[in-house]
Amino acid sequence: MPATTFSVPTPDYPFTHRHCLSVLRFTRPDIDYLLALGAHFAEADTPEQTLAGATVVNLFFENSTRTEKSFELAAKRLGADVISMNVGTSSVKKGETLLDTAATLNAMAPDVLVVRHNASGAPALLSQKVTGSVINAGDGMHAHPTQALLDALTLRMKLGEIGGKRIAICGDIAHSRVARSNVELLTMLGAEVRLVGPPTLIPAGARDWGVEVFEDMETGLAGCDVVMMLRLQLERMGGAFVPSKREYFHFHGLDRRKLGFAKPGALVMHPGPMNRGVEISSDIADDPEVSLITAQVEMGVAMRMGLLHALYTGSAA
Ligand code: NCD
Numbered sequence: 001m002p003a004t005t006f007s008v009p010t011p012d013y014p015f016t017h018r019h020c021l022s023v024l025r026f027t028r029p030d031i032d033y034l035l036a037l038g039a040h041f042a043e044a045d046t047p048e049q050t051l052a053g054a055t056v057v058n059l060f061f062e063n064s065t066r067t068e069k070s071f072e073l074a075a076k077r078l079g080a081d082v083i084s085m086n087v088g089t090s091s092v093k094k095g096e097t098l099l100d101t102a103a104t105l106n107a108m109a110p111d112v113l114v115v116r117h118n119a120s121g122a123p124a125l126l127s128q129k130v131t132g133s134v135i136n137a138g139d140g141m142h143a144h145p146t147q148a149l150l151d152a153l154t155l156r157m158k159l160g161e162i163g164g165k166r167i168a169i170c171g172d173i174a175h176s177r178v179a180r181s182n183v184e185l186l187t188m189l190g191a192e193v194r195l196v197g198p199p200t201l202i203p204a205g206a207r208d209w210g211v212e213v214f215e216d217m218e219t220g221l222a223g224c225d226v227v228m229m230l231r232l233q234l235e236r237m238g239g240a241f242v243p244s245k246r247e248y249f250h251f252h253g254l255d256r257r258k259l260g261f262a263k264p265g266a267l268v269m270h271p272g273p274m275n276r277g278v279e280i281s282s283d284i285a286d287d288p289e290v291s292l293i294t295a296q297v298e299m300g301v302a303m304r305m306g307l308l309h310a311l312y313t314g315s316a317a
Contacts, residue, residue: 008048008309009036015314019127019134020307022143023185031152031188037306038153041077042299049079050309057110058084059101060137061117066272066297067137067146071114074304080111098122102129111312115139133311141177141236147271148181150303152189154296155226158267163190167226168262170196170217171252171279174203174241175233178271182228183209196220198252200241201232217252221261228269229254229280245278255281259290267292 013033017025026034041047056075060068068084075082087101098117105113112133115123120140127134138144155162167186173179173195186193193211195202206213214220221227232242242248249255259266268284269292276282285291311317 008050009033009040015310016316017311017314018316019123019136020145020311021124021127021134021136023145023148023181023188028188031149031185034149034303034306034310035153035156037309038149038299038303039157039306041305041309042153042157042302047077047305048309051075051111051312052079054078054080054111054312055109056080056082056112056114056308057105057108058082058114058137059087059105059116060085061087061098061115061122062138064116064137066300067116068114070297070300071135071137071146071304074301075112075308077301078305078308080308083110098126099129102126106130106132111317112308133317135307135311138177141175142180144177144181144271145185146300146304146307147178148185149307150296150300151182151228151269151271152185153303153306154269154292154299157299158292158295159225162186164192165225166192166194166223166263167228168194168196168214168221168224169228169230170220170254171230172201172232172241173197173206173230174201175236176230179230183211187211194220194224196252198242198248217254217258218261221258221266224262224266226267226269227254227259227262228271229274230271231273231275232278245275249278249281253277253279253281254284256283259284266290269293269296271296 058068058071072082110132114135114137116137117139120142122139123134123136169179183193187210195211196214268290
């Protein structure tokens with residue numbers, strides 16, 4: 001039997017962006033287009049080779065397992081040539097080295113540069129220096145737009161509609177680019193977003209993000225359809241923000257009892273990497289009835305295929 005082929009949705013959609021730096025740069029129709037592409041590639045057995053002949057360079061100044069591999073796989077599935085460069089953070093002199101690297105890479109004329117960097121704004125700076133597209137794969141504590149897109153795709157595939165859903169993002173909000181991008185995207189899609197965490201891990205000004213802020217899990221999770229847990233980002237903490245990991249789990253870690261505060265049937269998400277027994281119990285993380293964590297990784301590849309397709313075939317390409 002011939003493999004099923006799908007045609008890419010709304011091929012005439014006027015996608016005008018050259019780069020993906022933050023979800024706030026996209027309009028709601030752009031987001032709907034990207035999510036439709038993500039859903040398409042999630043179901044396509046033989047994806048169209050729309051990046052055939054393109055070169056994608058992964059430039060990761062910070063460690064990554066799933067994001068880097070996910071971009072690599074996504075680009076290869078669309079027929080692109082992919083190079084992955086892992087740049088050790090320790091010896092990197094920010095600014096100068098970044099621009100030098102950009103100039104070298106630009107001479108090789110990649111069509112897409114996927115950048116992860118520990119300095120907020122590094123991908124935006126690079127986007128001004130190169131001729132191809134730049135995708136922000138996480139910059140400092142600023143943004144992680146493809147994580148938010150893949151989380152939204154996961155929820156769309158599971159729940160259908162995101163508008164009107166109550167979603168709690170819990171834990172270390174202060175150091176999390178995932179939280180920032182998810183707040184931006186989920187509120188744009190009409191969800192009611194809550195932040196739940198100890199005051200030391202809630203950034204000043206979070207109440208101006210269009211969300212409600214809660215300190216304790218019981219009130220924060222009440223009536224929630226989705227509970228998104230975040231890792232304690234110890235590498236970004238300049239001091240002690242929590243008394244101990246054990247105490248943190250007791251008050252803020254997600255276990256069966258605390259999940260009981262949410263709506264019956266509530267779903268659990270986590271961008272990974274997980275610290276089991278710190279922000280989430282294994283019992284919850286591994287329960288296929290409630291956990292979307294594996295689906296998030298799966299949707300990560302499909303969503304990145306959708307984004308690569310949109311950038312490479314769009315009118316700014
Ligand atoms: C996140 C990141 O790097 O910001 N991970 C990821 O991309 N899946 C979250 C984290 O590191 O905790």
